[in-house]
Amino acid sequence: MLNSDGFIPVKPDHLLKNTMLTFDLFELKYDDYELFRSESFPVTTDMIAEIAEDKERMFFIKETDLGKFHDYQEKYLDTLIASNSTTNLEKAQTIVNVGGQLISELFSDQLNPILINRCNNIVKNLITFLRRSNDAAKFLYVSIPSGYSVYHHSLNVAALSLSLALELNQFKPKDLANLGLGAILHDIGMKTVPQKVINKAGRLNHREYMLVKKHVMWGVRILEELCLLDANAIAVVQDHHERVDGSGYPARKRDDEIHEFGRIAAIADVFDAITSARPYRQAVNPYPALKKMISFRDGFDIQFLKAFIKLLGENR
Numbered sequence: 001m002l003n004s005d006g007f008i009p010v011k012p013d014h015l016l017k018n019t020m021l022t023f024d025l026f027e028l029k030y031d032d033y034e035l036f037r038s039e040s041f042p043v044t045t046d047m048i049a050e051i052a053e054d055k056e057r058m059f060f061i062k063e064t065d066l067g068k069f070h071d072y073q074e075k076y077l078d079t080l081i082a083s084n085s086t087t088n089l090e091k092a093q094t095i096v097n098v099g100g101q102l103i104s105e106l107f108s109d110q111l112n113p114i115l116i117n118r119c120n121n122i123v124k125n126l127i128t129f130l131r132r133s134n135d136a137a138k139f140l141y142v143s144i145p146s147g148y149s150v151y152h153h154s155l156n157v158a159a160l161s162l163s164l165a166l167e168l169n170q171f172k173p174k175d176l177a178n179l180g181l182g183a184i185l186h187d188i189g190m191k192t193v194p195q196k197v198i199n200k201a202g203r204l205n206h207r208e209y210m211l212v213k214k215h216v217m218w219g220v221r222i223l224e225e226l227c228l229l230d231a232n233a234i235a236v237v238q239d240h241h242e243r244v245d246g247s248g249y250p251a252r253k254r255d256d257e258i259h260e261f262g263r264i265a266a267i268a269d270v271f272d273a274i275t276s277a278r279p280y281r282q283a284v285n286p287y288p289a290l291k292k293m294i295s296f297r298d299g300f301d302i303q304f305l306k307a308f309i310k311l312l313g314e315n316r
């Protein structure tokens with residue numbers, strides 16, 4: 001929620017003890033925003049107790065410090081996800097805010113070890129959150145804006161892929177980490193697709209569609225040149241548009257030729273694409289979206305699709 005005077009409210013529960021403020025914190029007093037604690041101030045147990053004492057007190061940050069606030073949440077994400085004083089919805093919203101900002105940096109900056117480490121941190125916390133709460137996937141789903149953006153799409157595909165993998169219950173922690181990282185980066189090759197094609201309001205013509213299809217090859221190339229990712233993470237990027245009936249791209253692989261992470265991400269990718277609004281069509285609700293996916297099930301791993309339907313059924 002944004003105030004017209006350039007301040008944004010911050011819930012006191014989002015301030016964590018034994019951390020350091022990375023932004024100026026203001027308190028609303030008699031219609032005026034008064035500086036309460038400045039940037040770099042340590043958040044102590046006493047300060048938390050003082051804030052919690054009076055529930056009427058309202059705290060704010062400057063709108064221009066929103067990026068700094070998300071940096072704070074990212075830095076202390078482990079603590080926030082483990083905290084009992086924030087709700088699952090607030091945890092989901094924090095992951096979406098922090099993840100959205102990070103993924104926008106992945107698409108605007110050159111990839112580097114720091115960015116990849118930050119992705120690993122988001123994935124680690126996503127897995128913790130999904131494991132700790134049965135309805136975590138639902139809260140993530142409602143927290144991610146429904147309008148399509150490649151940032152939110154990437155985060156949604158990671159959340160849905162990890163939810164499905166946890167439902168399948170056959171992967172080791174290292175596998176889950178690779179799946180999550182690959183899913184966050186699955187469309188990173190879109191960086192190389194011209195903006196005017198990505199932002200085109202109408203349907204793509206044949207030449208434009210051929211360009212978009214190259215995002216798979218470009219994504220794999222970007223990640224291989226980085227030399228930081230496990231082959232199992234890159235497999236998500238390589239295989240997320242392959243289909244088990246051989247109708248996918250770029251290699252028209254079939255069945256087990258497609259990496260199991262590619263088969264998982266394919267389901268998450270298509271589901272998120274159908275349930276997000278695009279400039280040329282409205283978002284489809286989850287239930288009809290699943291019906292649509294069942295109608296072209298020959299392209300999906302049927303066991304994985306069944307588990308995905310069960311998962312969403314549980315989360316309705």
Ligand SMILES: [Fe+2]
Nearest residue numbers: 186187240241
């Ligand atoms: Fe893609």
